Amino acid sequence: MTTQVSKMSIIPKIINIFNKMFSNKYLLYTNVGLSVSLSGLGDLMEQKYEIVSGEEKEWNLIRTRNMTLSGTTVGIACHYWYSFLDRTVPGYTVRIVMKKIIVDQLIGSPLCISTFFATLGVLEGVTMEEFIKEIKAKAWRLYVAEWMIWPPCQFLNFYVLSTKYRVLFDNLVSLGYDVYTSRVKHKDYSQGSTDKSVNCD
Structure with a gap:
């Protein structure tokens, strides 16, 4: 009985933290x-x-660090973009959502x-060329x-959710997309290259 009461008392605290966040x-x-x-x-x-499939031999710590840090600038860009978009194109009708x-x-x-690649370019110290x-x-x-991925997802995002939950929804959907993003970023697409990811970090 005490355990149930304790669990019930935690729920309002979690909700309060969520609302503050x-x-x-x-x-x-x-x-x-x-x-x-x-x-x-x-x-x-x-x-x-990549390690399990034999494409790479070991974990690249610098690559993970850079990809993690790229989330800072992309997160800021998404935060302000969604706020700007909802102010510029207000409303929740189907027509507005499609727009x-x-x-x-x-x-x-x-x-x-562009923000993603620019951030990693700075972190990796690449030239403009x-x-x-x-x-x-x-x-x-x-x-x-x-x-291919975002139009149907963004329909739910723009039609159902308020502005403050847009980046949360975006990130929950994009976990799989973040895996693909990392692969594209570190794969060598030059002519004659193999199908191995490039540890350019």
Whole structure:
């Protein structure tokens, strides 16, 4: 009986913490924290697959560090993008939601992809020429994948959820996508390359 009472008393505390995390005061920190955590987890899962499949021999700590840190800038970009989008295109009707999806795919998606590659370019110390070359070789692959994955997911996001939960939903859906993002980022797509990921970190 005491255990049941104890469990019941914990639930309001959890709800209170959750509400604080998604309040205006802490929302930016929550969104960045979610993005950082899942970016790192996505890379860990991808590297585990690469090791098990024989593509890589050992875990690359620097790669995971960089992928995790990239979640900071991407999380900030997503936080402010969704706020801007909801202010610019307000409403929850089907027509408005479809408009938001189109704007999100045409502007928000390239923004986040560019932020991702730019952040990693800085962390890896690549030259501008190398950065542009990588963008041309890899960014379109992520963009095509986003068109396949995100429109139906964003319909739920924009139609059902309020602005403060957008990045949470985004990150929950994108864990699998983060695995793919890590693979695209570290795979060599140059001519004549093998199907091995590149430890460029």
